[in-house]
Amino acid sequence: MTELRPGVAAFSRASYAAELRGDTDEARRYLEYAHADAWTPADLAYTRHYLGELALHSGDPATAADRYAEALRAYPAYRPALAGQARAAALSGRLPEALALYETVVERLPLPQYLIEQGETRLKAGLNADWTLLKAQRRLFEAAGVRDDLTWAEFEADHGDPVRAVEHARAEYARNPNLVAADALAWALFKAGKPAEALPYAKKATATGWRNALIAYHRARIERSLGRPTRIDPDFDPALPALARHS
Incomplete structure (x- = not known):
């Protein structure tokens, strides 16, 4: 570009x-x-x-x-x-x-x-879903010293190992404590079975009023798991998180 x-x-x-x-x-x-x-x-x-x-x-x-x-x-x-x-x-x-x-x-x-x-x-x-090429790309990036903790935090939380997702998300948030990183850490912690620890990060991710359907869905899922009254958008499709994340 x-x-x-x-x-x-x-x-x-x-x-x-x-x-x-x-x-x-x-x-x-x-x-x-x-x-x-x-x-x-x-x-x-x-x-x-x-x-x-x-x-x-x-x-x-x-x-x-x-x-x-x-x-x-x-x-x-x-x-x-x-x-x-x-x-x-x-x-x-x-x-x-x-x-x-x-x-x-x-x-x-x-x-x-x-x-x-x-x-x-x-x-x-x-x-x-064939993740072979994705994993090959990951190895190439890592060998070249390219860090993309955000992408791998999101991928591992949605499709892989939640423990690894938390590791990547913590590293990303430590470097870039922004809304997207806060959401990634919240969702990784939730998927790793730690909703109470996830909630403060979910609140940070939604603090500015950003209208992002995926982030709102993540917070709603976390709050519901903690027994809090919340509404999950019935029109949101959680089967396509990467598309919703980058749309």
Whole structure:
């Protein structure tokens, strides 16, 4: 990805800050400002892609798919937008379409995030998830000294060993004590059978008002396990956590 123009970068940061506060309208407005300031194909694709992400966060996969398509028209090589189309299709229940898109995505850019999303979509479709390539990528990154504790904390909590998830999540939170890391640690602790220890981190993850369905689901599950009255969104699909996490 090329360097963003200063206005695009500044407006994008302001949009993300607004989203973390739960102000979706302001977040969208800043992204529109960023788009108006963009003129290179890469910048135009970047802004349309993140407008798609914002729509997906807001529960509007149809609009999200439109924004991702606009991003790809601006810059056909922009892989995050293609992954966004796959994510929107999966979350809309169009699993064959999503799987076909993910095949293209991971052939061109086999990042752990996309491999996990592909695996979860296969599981949702009643197929086996083959984590072989993901584990190979993990070994390559570790051999190169690349640390990605957040990704592995989330993966181990959802699909592997909760004890290892806690180890990765603690390491990530120690380095980056942000909302996403707090949620990862909360969920890892919960999956490891420690809901009381998890709850303070779940509260930190939701403290700003960020409207993230997965984080809200995690906190609700933790609180319910502790006997606290809470509501779990009946429309949220917990079978696709990586897609919800990155949407």
